Amino acid sequence: MALAISLLSLQPRPSPSFFTCHLTSPSPGIPLSPPPPPPPPPALFLSQDPKSNPISSSSCALHCPHFQSCSGCTHEYNLHHPPILDEAIEFFRSIGVSNFTFDSCRLWGWRCRAKLAVRGSSIKPLIGLYEEGTHNVVDIPECKAHHPSINAAVDLLKQAMAELNIMPYDEDKGTGELRYVQMAVTTYNTSLPAAERYRKGKVQIALVWNSRNESSPSFGKLNALANYMWIRGGPKREVHLIHSIWANFQTSTNNVIFGNRWRHLLGERDFWEHVGGIDVSMVPSSFGQANTRAFDSLLRKLQKYVPYGASVVDLYAGAGVIGLSLAATRKCRSVKCVEVNKEAKLSFEKTVSRLPTTSDCSISWHQADTSKEPLPWLMGSDVVVVDPPRKGLDSSLLTALQSLSSIKIKHNLPESTERKVKTEKRPWILRQRETSTHSDGQMAQDEIQSLPQTLIYISCGWDSFKEDCMSLLSSKEWHLDKAHGYNFFPGTQSVEVLAVFKRGSGVNIKRKKSGKKKRITSGAFGHP
Numbered sequence: 001m002a003l004a005i006s007l008l009s010l011q012p013r014p015s016p017s018f019f020t021c022h023l024t025s026p027s028p029g030i031p032l033s034p035p036p037p038p039p040p041p042p043a044l045f046l047s048q049d050p051k052s053n054p055i056s057s058s059s060c061a062l063h064c065p066h067f068q069s070c071s072g073c074t075h076e077y078n079l080h081h082p083p084i085l086d087e088a089i090e091f092f093r094s095i096g097v098s099n100f101t102f103d104s105c106r107l108w109g110w111r112c113r114a115k116l117a118v119r120g121s122s123i124k125p126l127i128g129l130y131e132e133g134t135h136n137v138v139d140i141p142e143c144k145a146h147h148p149s150i151n152a153a154v155d156l157l158k159q160a161m162a163e164l165n166i167m168p169y170d171e172d173k174g175t176g177e178l179r180y181v182q183m184a185v186t187t188y189n190t191s192l193p194a195a196e197r198y199r200k201g202k203v204q205i206a207l208v209w210n211s212r213n214e215s216s217p218s219f220g221k222l223n224a225l226a227n228y229m230w231i232r233g234g235p236k237r238e239v240h241l242i243h244s245i246w247a248n249f250q251t252s253t254n255n256v257i258f259g260n261r262w263r264h265l266l267g268e269r270d271f272w273e274h275v276g277g278i279d280v281s282m283v284p285s286s287f288g289q290a291n292t293r294a295f296d297s298l299l300r301k302l303q304k305y306v307p308y309g310a311s312v313v314d315l316y317a318g319a320g321v322i323g324l325s326l327a328a329t330r331k332c333r334s335v336k337c338v339e340v341n342k343e344a345k346l347s348f349e350k351t352v353s354r355l356p357t358t359s360d361c362s363i364s365w366h367q368a369d370t371s372k373e374p375l376p377w378l379m380g381s382d383v384v385v386v387d388p389p390r391k392g393l394d395s396s397l398l399t400a401l402q403s404l405s406s407i408k409i410k411h412n413l414p415e416s417t418e419r420k421v422k423t424e425k426r427p428w429i430l431r432q433r434e435t436s437t438h439s440d441g442q443m444a445q446d447e448i449q450s451l452p453q454t455l456i457y458i459s460c461g462w463d464s465f466k467e468d469c470m471s472l473l474s475s476k477e478w479h480l481d482k483a484h485g486y487n488f489f490p491g492t493q494s495v496e497v498l499a500v501f502k503r504g505s506g507v508n509i510k511r512k513k514s515g516k517k518k519r520i521t522s523g524a525f526g527h528p
């Protein structure tokens with residue numbers, strides 16, 4: 001997500017409404033949705049040579065009325081081929097990865113999670129993103145990036161605000177009632193035929209209310225707002241648009257969107273999506289990927305790089321979706337998820353509750369800062385998965401990854417590592433292998449002495465990825481084996497990267513590869 005949206009952490013807003021290149025049509029039943037964009041081009045999955053793609057730029061254009069004013073999208077044409085893609089192809093080629101693939105994913109209506117500022121007046125609310133470099137909110141009712149259910153829910157919210165005289169927040173004065181709204185779409189409804197699930201997605205609405213808590217005088221108005229929307233978009237309507245409504249209370253004058261206090265108001269409390277082969281629970285307070293379908297594609301590719309029975313550590317794990325998807329699909333021996341935001345734990349726990357019970361995997365979630373003493377997290381794992389924020393890896397983690405061999409040679413844990421492993425308080429361990437000696441805060445000795453042989457890096461920040469990648473390669477500790485790109489944010493100058501590094505400089509492997517047709521990097525997943 002390449003856009004500087006002032007001080008606020010609203011996501012950038014790539015493009016249009018709702019059809020992918022897969023020729024789905026708009027839901028006839030969803031009220032208030034924008035008119036359909038021009039017919040989309042045929043399915044487009046570039047998997048061989050991204051440069052040779054034959055789709056014309058006009059057929060993959062944004063066609064969004066907000067493009068000039070909204071800061072969300074930076075590119076109007078060639079949504080299937082972000083300009084940065086050429087640079088990515090060249091970068092990977094220059095470091096020896098010639099079979100880089102790119103999945104252009106769904107080009108319109110892909111955004112299933114949006115945080116929108118609410119400004120203006122009750123009669124004419126503006127609900128959208130900041131204009132670049134300002135705090136002026138641009139109303140984007142026909143955003144082509146949004147899942148159409150989001151646009152429909154925004155429309156309903158505006159009606160409710162006008163009817164009930166709900167005042168939008170005024171940043172200068174600190175007055176008003178509704179500050180932001182987060183809309184998240186679930187496309188997981190097993191009572192619908194699979195082909196209809198995406199377009200009939202339902203919206204979890206989180207209203208960020210300018211008061212301290214439920215006992216504030218304006219709470220009655222908040223309830224009225226929620227009820228208004230529920231009556232018109234809830235389960236009793238022909239088109240069930242709204243999944244649930246939450247309140248978040250925030251009075252701070254800074255630019256942080258959410259306060260710490262949440263309250264579930266209406267609808268189902270649990271919100272499920274299905275990605276990477278598992279049911280995933282998401283609470284409104286934790287990180288969730290905006291592009292559900294693209295994330296699913298990435299996860300399915302990622303799974304192929306993790307051997308059955310591997311021991312995995314998932315760093316920057318959020319609610320552990322990646323780690324848990326691997327636990328279920330790769331029958332991992334153990335999966336440790338490490339995440340700094342404690343809010344993600346609840347979603348993690350719920351997701352675990354729906355994992356297949358056949359899985360015999362030790363699964364744990366740890367609230368921890370990866371930048372502080374990262375080494376203990378790496379030790380004992382065959383595969384390290386990192387999915388950092390846009391700024392890339394914390395330097396301490398990068399250093400630890402660059403110097404694994406020196407630790408291996410010592411065959412001893414550094415004192416601080418040993419201490420940390422032994423004193424960690426109550427990691428959240430869910431399941432244990434019967435044979436494991438692994439218990440709260442202690443790792444089995446065999447795990448302690450093993451070191452990762454595969455590093456899977458998922459990046460949403462191209463510039464930081466390039467730097468981290470070069471640092472890893474220059475250490476000769478890792479070589480890059482495979483790289484894939486995903487169009488997570490069509491219309492922006494961004495590419496999501498899935499990069500697979502293997503231990504060692506890769507020189508010998510490459511030499512052997514050129515001699516034989518196919519070679520499996522032997523021992524790649526074994527312990528050193």
Ligand SMILES: C[S@@+](CC[C@H](N)C(=O)[O-])C[C@H]1O[C@@H](n2cnc3c(N)ncnc32)[C@H](O)[C@@H]1O
Pocket residue numbers: 287288289315316317318319320321322338339340341368369370371387388389390394460
């Ligand atoms: C790009 S998100 C990935 C989340 C998760 N892998 C997913 O796909 O749902 C990055 C995550 O890293 C977490 N994070 C950021 N800095 C961290 C740190 N120093 N230590 C641990 N987690 C961190 C954030 O809270 C966020 O959940």
